[in-house]
Amino acid sequence: MSNPKATPDDSAKQKTASKDKKPGGPVYTGYDQEYFLALEDLLQAVRVLDQEGFFLEDISCLDIQEGYLVVYRFNRFEQPGRVGLRVIADRDDPHVPSIWDIYPGAAWHERECFDFFGIRFRGHPNLIPLLLDPEHKGPPPLLKDESNRKALAEILPDRDVSPVSPQSREFRQQILDCSIQDHRKQS
Structure with a gap:
């Protein structure tokens, strides 16, 4: 049954709201803390x-104008607290x-970031291709023009x-706080 007083704008607002909130689902997604x-x-x-009990979810890379954005994602099993760390590697000497x-x-x-972007990870014990053919010639496949x-x-x-x-007191405190505050509570 439609509302006779509803306007087209009201309908659009309802559709947007239903995309933002799923019944019974979480309101929050993403990071609790994120750092460059x-x-x-x-x-x-x-x-x-590591000392605070986080596990590594994944590492990814993106080819951007400033260089290579390398993203590390961490989380916990026992307490909520998803953390993202980001660094930018130099385009001319991509070492991390x-x-x-x-x-x-x-x-x-x-190894996957090495395969697809050419990022060299200093101290890696076995930096050889993981997914690409070891005989692959040419630039890494995910580099952009x-x-x-x-x-x-x-x-x-x-x-x-x-x-x-990371030596600052604020950094450690924010890491601890992201696990104490549960941003994922449903409304």
Whole structure:
């Protein structure tokens, strides 16, 4: 039964609202905390997450105008608290510290980023192709032409991309707080 006083705008609002909230489903998705780091601070931040009981979900990469955006995603089993760490590797010398000695499962993810983007992970014990033919010639397959690369501000608008220090008290406190505050409660 339709509402005789409803306007076309009301109908559009209802459709949008139904996409944002699923009955019985979570209202929240995404990260509880997200940080940009300088490359030299990556291992320190990963150690903090390991000490606080986080596991590595995955590592991914994106070819952007500023270089290569390498994204690390962490979560917990016992408490909510999804954390994202982001670093930018230089296009001319794409090296990132390997985290395999902290999270051994990272070795597979790092090899995949090596295959598809050419990122070299310093300290990786076996940086050989994972999915591509070892005889693959030519550039890594997921590199974009310069004209197709987007700027970081286009990809992550309204985000603070200033690097944070994992040695700061605020960083550790925010990591602890993201597990205490449950942003995923349903309304």
